Amino acid sequence: MRTLLLAVLLSQAPFAGGQMPDPKQMSGMPLPVPDVTVGTVTVRVIRGSLANPLKGQTVDLSGASKTATTDEAGRATFTGLTPGTRVKASVVVDGERVESQEFDVPNAGGIRVMLVATDAALEQKAAEDRKLAAAPPVDGVVVIGGESRFVVEVADDSLNVFNLLQIVNSAKRPVQIGGPLVFQLPEGAVGAGMMEGSPPGAVAAGSKVTVTGPFAPGNTAVSFAYSIPLGTAETITLAQKMPAQLTQVSIVTQKIGNSQLSSPQLTTKREMPADGQTYILGQGGAVKAGDTVTFTLSGLPHHSTWPRNLALTLSSIVIVAGIWGATRGTISPRQAARRGQLQTRRERLFADLASLEAQRRTGSVNPAAYASRRADLVSSLEGVYAELE
Numbered sequence: 047m048r049t050l051l052l053a054v055l056l057s058q059a060p061f062a063g064g065q066m067p068d069p070k071q072m073s074g075m076p077l078p079v080p081d082v083t084v085g086t087v088t089v090r091v092i093r094g095s096l097a098n099p100l101k102g103q104t105v106d107l108s109g110a111s112k113t114a115t116t117d118e119a120g121r122a123t124f125t126g127l128t129p130g131t132r133v134k135a136s137v138v139v140d141g142e143r144v145e146s147q148e149f150d151v152p153n154a155g156g157i158r159v160m161l162v163a164t165d166a167a168l169e170q171k172a173a174e175d176r177k178l179a180a181a182p183p184v185d186g187v188v189v190i191g192g193e194s195r196f197v198v199e200v201a202d203d204s205l206n207v208f209n210l211l212q213i214v215n216s217a218k219r220p221v222q223i224g225g226p227l228v229f230q231l232p233e234g235a236v237g238a239g240m241m242e243g244s245p246p247g248a249v250a251a252g253s254k255v256t257v258t259g260p261f262a263p264g265n266t267a268v269s270f271a272y273s274i275p276l277g278t279a280e281t282i283t284l285a286q287k288m289p290a291q292l293t294q295v296s297i298v299t300q301k302i303g304n305s306q307l308s309s310p311q312l313t314t315k316r317e318m319p320a321d322g323q324t325y326i327l328g329q330g331g332a333v334k335a336g337d338t339v340t341f342t343l344s345g346l347p348h349h350s351t352w353p354r355n356l357a358l359t360l361s362s363i364v365i366v367a368g369i370w371g372a373t374r375g376t377i378s379p380r381q382a383a384r385r386g387q388l389q390t391r392r393e394r395l396f397a398d399l400a401s402l403e404a405q406r407r408t409g410s411v412n413p414a415a416y417a418s419r420r421a422d423l424v425s426s427l428e429g430v431y432a433e434l435e
Contacts, residue, residue, distance in 0.1 A: 069095055073162035074135075076149035085127040086156035089135045089146070091120045094165025100139060105161070109133035109148075129153040139163035175263070178218040183260035186221030189214050190292040191265060198299035198343065205274040205282060205343070207232075208241070213257070213266040213290075220260040223290075227257040232284045234274050241269035281344040288333050295330035297341055309341035388433055391426075399423050 069092065079088070087107065091100045099120025106113050107124050110133050114122035127133070128151060135146040144161045151157065191212035199206040209229070215221050231238055231253045238250040247258035248268050255270045274282060295311045301324040307315065312328040319325075333339055402419055 069160065069162045072160055073144065074146040074159065076147060077158045078152060078155055079158045080155040082156040083125065084129060084154060084156070085125060085151060087124040087127060087133065087135070087151065088156065088158045089114075089116075089122045089124075089137070090158070090160045091116050091122070091137050091139070091144075091163065092160065093139065093163045094168040098165065100163065103137050103139060105135055105137045107133050107135055110151075127151045135159050135161065137161050137163075175218060179220065179263050181219050183220035183222045184217070186215065186217050186219075186223065186261075188221065188223055188227075188261050188290055189216075190288065190290050192294040192296075193265075194292065194294070194296065196286070196295075196297045196339070196341070198297070200300045200302045200305070200346065201273075203276055205276065205346075206271060207235070207274060207284065208271045209255075209269065209286075210241075211268045213261055213268055214293075215261045215263050215266070218263055220262050222259050223261070226259065227289045229255040229257075229270075229289060230287050231255065231272055232274070232286055235272040236275065238270060238272040241271055244268050244270065276347060280346050281342060282346060283340065283342040285338050285340045287338045288335060291335045292333040292339065295328070295333060295339060297326075297328045299326050299328075299343060300324075301326050302347060303345060305343060305345040307341060307343060309339070311339055312341070395423055395426055 079086075082088075089105045089107075091103045091105065092098050093100055099116070099118070101116055101118055101120060103116045103120070103122070104113055105116065105122035107127075110124065110127055110131055112124055112127075114124055116122045130153070131151045132148055133151060134148045137144050140163070142163055144163055146159045146161060149157060191214040193212045195208070195210040197208040197210060199208070213227070226247075235253060238253070238255060240248050240250050240255070245257070245266055245268065248270070249256050249258075250270050250272075257268055274284065276282075295309070297307060297309065297312070299305075299307050301317065307326045307328050309328060309330070311330040311333060313330045315326065315328040317324055317326055328341070399420070402423065
């Protein structure tokens with residue numbers, strides 16, 4: 047269940063960073079394109095970024111012994127290539143040779159390749175940014191970015207709450223914020239722990255999570271989780287104080303039965319079906335540093351007090367009945383057979399109760415039907431124990 051829930055989250059938006067990929071990292075990688083004519087290869091030539099297409103560049107397609115010239119969008123198109131032919135695209139821009147990986151012309155669809163020439167100005171700026179990022183930290187501020195999520199998974203006996211946070215430093219240098227970021231966990235939280243990918247300076251201990259700087263330029267992913275035991279109430283409210291400004295509230299919770307999500311910070315809310323499950327996504331505006339994000343989950347599976355009270359009562363009856371039977375001497379074979387029948391029925395009724403409780407907790411039984419069936423089972427158990435006495 048947890049794997050599915052996290053897959054839903056990750057499909058919503060990139061989390062660990064959120065920046066556009068560096069075109070240089072994609073340079074020369076052949077990408078299949080299914081909706082073009084077989085035997086087509088398109089090569090796009092840019093300088094540094096997609097905003098700088100290069101027109102009039104001669105692209106060579108070795109293996110096919112063909113050349114083509116880039117158009118206004120920086121694209122050179124090759125058609126009529128024989129499927130299975132192994133080719134490589136290359137271009138020379140201001141003396142710099144840029145090549146693609148070798149690839150086979152596919153039997154279906156075509157191939158798209160991007161060749162990225164060096165932009166000297168961008169390279170110089172990137173080098174300056176790297177130098178600043180390696181400099182000693184300065185005083186500054188961070189915020190909790192808009193890609194952050196509060197995620198709630200409904201387990202058998204607890205709520206599992208995941209805090210997937212993005213700490214954003216918009217400065218060019220590392221910053222210290224005058225102390226650590228301290229997240230005080232909601233009342234009742236247990237089992238707090240850091241998740242994979244969090245920085246070494248993030249520690250979960252007891253009822254709080256502490257994230258110690260300095261904070262590098264850009265985005266730092268900090269993820270931690272804790273559990274809230276499910277008790278006898280169908281409604282649980284979680285309150286999380288924000289040690290830094292949260293630029294957008296995003297809450298995702300698994301919907302079980304008629305469970306609902308509400309919060310004074312939410313301005314929009316919608317349900318998302320995924321792989322047979324339903325999730326509720328709520329979003330809202332910014333929350334100031336020091337303010338509290340509060341959200342309530344209602345209609346949750348809960349543990350009723352009646353099974354515990356009934357068990358205590360029945361165990362007392364069993365003890366009393368045992369003492370009473372011991373003082374009466376032996377019983378007849380007919381009485382022994384009847385007692386065996388009653389004990390078998392008692393075990394079957396208890397099994398039916400356990401099954402009914404499991405259906406209620408997963409939301410697979412109508413509340414009215416659940417209440418009626420439970421009353422019948424309890425009444426039958428009382429009758430069995432009365433006869434056993």
